[in-house]
Amino acid sequence: PIYNDYFFNESAYDYHDGGYVPLEKYDSPTVPLNIPEILKPDKETDTDVWLTVHAQPGETQIVPGPKTKTWGYNQSLLGKTIVFKSGKTYHVTLKNTLPELTTFHWHGLDVPGPFIDGGCHAPVYPGEAKEITFKVEQPASTTWLHVHPCPLTGWDVWHGLAAMAYVKDEHEACLPIPHNYGVDDIPVVLQDRRFHEDNQWDYDGDYDPDGTAGPTAMLNGTVNPEFDVTTQKLRVRFLDGSNRREWRLHLSDDLVMTQIASDGGLLPEPVQMTKFMITCAERAEFILDFKDYKPGDKVSLYSDDMPILTFNIKEFAKDDTEIPEHLADTSYPDPEPNAHVHQVVMSGTDEEVMLNGKKFGMMRIDDRQELGKSEYWDITNTNDCCGGMLHPYHMHGGSFQIVSRNGEAPYPNELGYKDTVSVNPGETVRIKMKFNYEGVFMYHCHIIEHEDGGMMAQMQVWTKEEPEKKYNLMAMDTL
Ligand code: C2O
Ligand code: CU
Ligand code: CU
Incomplete structure (x- = not known):
């Protein structure tokens, strides 16, 4: 089948919000879509790789006129693309030359918490550098890096601290799908901003407790982007990197x-559609086939009714390869029959947002799960169907599988591994989650202002050897 449905409850879409900021056409010429360089390792052996990720302030020419003050990783805005090879051990130097503390959160990477995971308990102070070491052992996927100091994540991501981080493995490398970075395999980070006087951003002025938004689409840091298509098939890796x-x-x-x-890698089978909705922090990879177009044609990518990216069709060689009908095995172990079922209730909107009736507490452990055991988590959104919103629920510490939505089957493109799932108002999404690393991990709504506003909690993955292990958690006011 070819689906032509956004699947979620239309009554909860962001355009029904009182504070919704519609996309507007920005009056500037079309420019090539930025494709970030791939971050070069400092050193590499057969088993180990050394990288430096540098959070730095800068200025970026985004729109005509004055440059915008921005932050980025190894560049002035967003970041170079980081590529991890599954099976290797990484030694990553986290360097901070920003004027304030920062953290480096690996969203979607399967690593121990809370210090390597890089949430709010793992600050790197201005002028500091700190090395973390972890082994990457997970399927090929599109993950990302972003800043995560609670409760300043919204401000910091808005200023540019987000980068793509790919995981590669041999299985994916052997599939007959595009792999040529920047040519037929491109990242597209979807964000929106408002340009104020002198082309500066004003997060505090634009702040909305239900999620800060701007009228100008910015893709990979490009406003009014175009991309030259030189192959019949193009793989596009979307990340919703916007705050809201x-x-x-x-x-x-x-x-x-x-x-x-x-989010967590290849789907079991490809799914065809003409409409696709992506919510905050989710990733999705698509193959577009331009076989029916000829040089000189243009194809537009829209969000609702706004064109946000133009594909310029150029000469390309005919490509008859077929996308395999089976892409990956995605079995997830079932919980034991009487296993505990965790409850997560996301409630409220604006300043009233809460998780399980509480605001986030950095020193409080809200839930626990044993290392290596699979358990169900029931994620409920208690917003009213009319006037409520979708809350994209995210869990640190690994990937989960979606079991059901209000007892019904998940959407057809939700059968792979996920780390973020949007929950409709009045809905309970059941997921199966198994943690492969110990530590303290956060879970929260990924509308960043909701997470900063307290719709967040944290859990401890415990081990038989040390069930009550104490981690050195930071208090909120130490930031
Ligand atoms: Cu994208 Cu707490 O994470
Ligand atoms: Cu995360
Ligand atoms: Cu939310």
């Missing part, structure tokens, strides 16, 4: 998009 916005994507002529991967 939902992107309802579709192409001119309702061109079919074939989804091959979600």
